[in-house]
Amino acid sequence: MATRTGADSLRELQIPPDGVIIKADDLWKTYDMGEAIQVHALSGVSFDIDRGEYVAIMGPSGSGKSTLMNLLGCLDTPTRGNYWLNGHLVSELSDDELAYIRNKEIGFVFQTFNLLARASALHNVELPLIYSGMPARERLEKAEESLRKVDLAERMHHKPNELSGGQRQRVAIARALVNNPSIMLADEPTGNLDSATGEEIMGVFGRLHEAGHTILLVTHEHDIAAHAHRIIHVRDGRIERDERIG
Amino acid sequence: MLIASSTFATAASNETKESARRNSKVENRRARFEFPVSSFEPLMASFDQTAAFPRTGAIQSATGAGAWVTIREAFWIAVEALRAHKLRTFLTLLGVVIATATLIVVMSLINGMNLYIADHIANLGANVFIVHRYQWAQGYEAWLKARRRNKPILIEEFEYLRDNLKDYRNIGAEAEIQNINTYARFQSHTVYFVDIAGVTPNMIDIGMQKVESGRYITQPDYDHESLVCFIGQDLVNSFFPNVDPLNKEVLVDGIPFRVVGVAEKIGSTFGESQDNFVQIPLTTYQKFFSPRPSLEVNVQAWDAEQMMRLEDQTRALLRARRHVPYREDDTFGINASDTIMQTWHQITGAVFGVTIGIVAVFMLVGGIVIMNIMLASVTERTHEIGIRKSLGARRRDILMQFVIEASVMAGIGGGMGLLAAVLVSELVNLIVGPGFFNASIPVSAILVGLVLSTGVGLFFGIYPASQAAKLDPIEALRTEN
Numbered sequence: 001m002a003t004r005t006g007a008d009s010l011r012e013l014q015i016p017p018d019g020v021i022i023k024a025d026d027l028w029k030t031y032d033m034g035e036a037i038q039v040h041a042l043s044g045v046s047f048d049i050d051r052g053e054y055v056a057i058m059g060p061s062g063s064g065k066s067t068l069m070n071l072l073g074c075l076d077t078p079t080r081g082n083y084w085l086n087g088h089l090v091s092e093l094s095d096d097e098l099a100y101i102r103n104k105e106i107g108f109v110f111q112t113f114n115l116l117a118r119a120s121a122l123h124n125v126e127l128p129l130i131y132s133g134m135p136a137r138e139r140l141e142k143a144e145e146s147l148r149k150v151d152l153a154e155r156m157h158h159k160p161n162e163l164s165g166g167q168r169q170r171v172a173i174a175r176a177l178v179n180n181p182s183i184m185l186a187d188e189p190t191g192n193l194d195s196a197t198g199e200e201i202m203g204v205f206g207r208l209h210e211a212g213h214t215i216l217l218v219t220h221e222h223d224i225a226a227h228a229h230r231i232i233h234v235r236d237g238r239i240e241r242d243e244r245i246g
Numbered sequence: 247m248l249i250a251s252s253t254f255a256t257a258a259s260n261e262t263k264e265s266a267r268r269n270s271k272v273e274n275r276r277a278r279f280e281f282p283v284s285s286f287e288p289l290m291a292s293f294d295q296t297a298a299f300p301r302t303g304a305i306q307s308a309t310g311a312g313a314w315v316t317i318r319e320a321f322w323i324a325v326e327a328l329r330a331h332k333l334r335t336f337l338t339l340l341g342v343v344i345a346t347a348t349l350i351v352v353m354s355l356i357n358g359m360n361l362y363i364a365d366h367i368a369n370l371g372a373n374v375f376i377v378h379r380y381q382w383a384q385g386y387e388a389w390l391k392a393r394r395r396n397k398p399i400l401i402e403e404f405e406y407l408r409d410n411l412k413d414y415r416n417i418g419a420e421a422e423i424q425n426i427n428t429y430a431r432f433q434s435h436t437v438y439f440v441d442i443a444g445v446t447p448n449m450i451d452i453g454m455q456k457v458e459s460g461r462y463i464t465q466p467d468y469d470h471e472s473l474v475c476f477i478g479q480d481l482v483n484s485f486f487p488n489v490d491p492l493n494k495e496v497l498v499d500g501i502p503f504r505v506v507g508v509a510e511k512i513g514s515t516f517g518e519s520q521d522n523f524v525q526i527p528l529t530t531y532q533k534f535f536s537p538r539p540s541l542e543v544n545v546q547a548w549d550a551e552q553m554m555r556l557e558d559q560t561r562a563l564l565r566a567r568r569h570v571p572y573r574e575d576d577t578f579g580i581n582a583s584d585t586i587m588q589t590w591h592q593i594t595g596a597v598f599g600v601t602i603g604i605v606a607v608f609m610l611v612g613g614i615v616i617m618n619i620m621l622a623s624v625t626e627r628t629h630e631i632g633i634r635k636s637l638g639a640r641r642r643d644i645l646m647q648f649v650i651e652a653s654v655m656a657g658i659g660g661g662m663g664l665l666a667a668v669l670v671s672e673l674v675n676l677i678v679g680p681g682f683f684n685a686s687i688p689v690s691a692i693l694v695g696l697v698l699s700t701g702v703g704l705f706f707g708i709y710p711a712s713q714a715a716k717l718d719p720i721e722a723l724r725t726e727n
Contacts, residue, residue, distance in 0.1 A: 070720050073636070075635075075636065075719045075720050075723075076720055095640075095641060096640040096641055096642070099635065099638050099639060099640040099641075099643075100638065100640070102635075102636060102637065102638045103637065103638020104638070108636050108637070110723075114629075114632075114633045114636070114723065115633075116630060116633060118326060118330065127633075127634065127637050128637045128638055130315060130316060130319045131316065131634070131637060131638040131639050131640070131643060132638065133313070133314075133315045133316065134315065135315065136315075175637070179638075
């Protein structure tokens, strides 16, 4: 962990209050393109998300929403600014510490499912538990339980190529759920599905939200974003609008 | 990496109390998330978040036993990955297989030869050394030089040693005919290439020979230059298959000898029977075959420690008698079990050294092939690495995964090499036959082979694995295969 300087302890004072699970404070992501040309993918984004919220992040391609998603998912660190996730000041962490946070605090659901092709559904769901070092028996129980939550218990020994798109995405959701993350981060979760299956998946997210999970949805489709209770519009690396619906 | 993550774990556990306090509040808040009873009831129950955020437990499990879990996972990933590409794996491993097989075969051959030499050649008898014209089992060059310089051990020198050596247990002499066109005849049966040796009567106490029936050459036989002989089992089988050989008369190179004793069967060395011999008194030998024979003087000491002193004494006495100048080499050889084994080990050591060199080259090539295929494998599986990283795999987890895969792969190669070595040494034993030495694989060879091959995999796996571990998760996820 970074050594704590005076400035750091000042930041400590700003630890977000209990209900806030995500606090983004002036996040910048700048890429050096050589010869002193800098591209700002994000220029000063700030927002708070409370525990139990269902938030959609919307924006056209190139708006910086992918970059924001990577930062929120702890796959990347901001060039400038602070990001708290469930009390951890994530923006200061090293690679391995970020891996730890991804493992414990974040459940990813991707557009392309990102399941391991050679592993069964069950093993795919087990993966996060393996990297948190859980013993085999306990792991199996939890993975099965998680698959049961998405109604896939009877197909758990099938490999991804033996499952339909919707089923694959449900496996991915089960995998995201298995470590009881603080937030679920879904990146265009219906992008590769037909609209009926997409609705089914959105139904699963809806139920998860009702059960108290915090969900962050990244999408460019208004229909999908409409399922959320709050929409953050991103454009040109800035927050354009932050609206609450319903 | 280890240090970083453990400090992180401590830092995290400092936060535990804090988050526990927060959690209790969260639970109070969650009371608001009551949902109406619905058909989802069981599903909803499993979604219930009261059991969520078990943060204390989760942080504890990140240390200690966790490493073992990920290592086991890495092991199974490796086995799965190798099973998915059987032919590729086999071809990749060929270098390691050949290297391991070569190493183990050579070690087993040397081991077999060692046992054989110790058993058949260096087995001179208990605490016995032999003074002879040549030092045995030395290099060809040294032998050529010795052939020019060294002189035979003569009867006078034997007698001189017998009279001047102090406190030996026994001293005997033996002379063997050099001409190979020898024969022995009984009635119409003839045996060729018989070893004819003149001996002193006490040789039976010194050498490894034993009397099966009758007696050995005695002092009166020796003193009276009697025409008596002591024969080996090969002659008994040829001449007297159903008859008692004792007191029969045998022609040895045309001279009639009376059989007084039969030796126990010895067996063969390097495929040559050791039982095809006739022994007669040394005096008789001098009279009929060679008046001034080249002798093998057998000196027996009381114990191993005294043997060293006797060897030194013998050397000093003979050098003095032969006027060998100071600083010049002996003009005779003193042969003992340990010196024979020592020279033998020098020879096998050279062979082994060459083998090590060859094996090292094979292993290097094999290792580079493994590294190459692992680099390809990392590129192929970039997306998978991205997925694993997004799910919380740390650098060292990915590193471990690929290093273990390379090691398991090379270890399997080692195993196949071991199998090949077993087959080869069995084949050698089959061809050479049971009369010759047996190639036997020593446990040390198995261990060295397996450990070495696994180590090669580990070493050459490090670079590809570190390439994999370094991958940026975002880039890796974006890569499609």
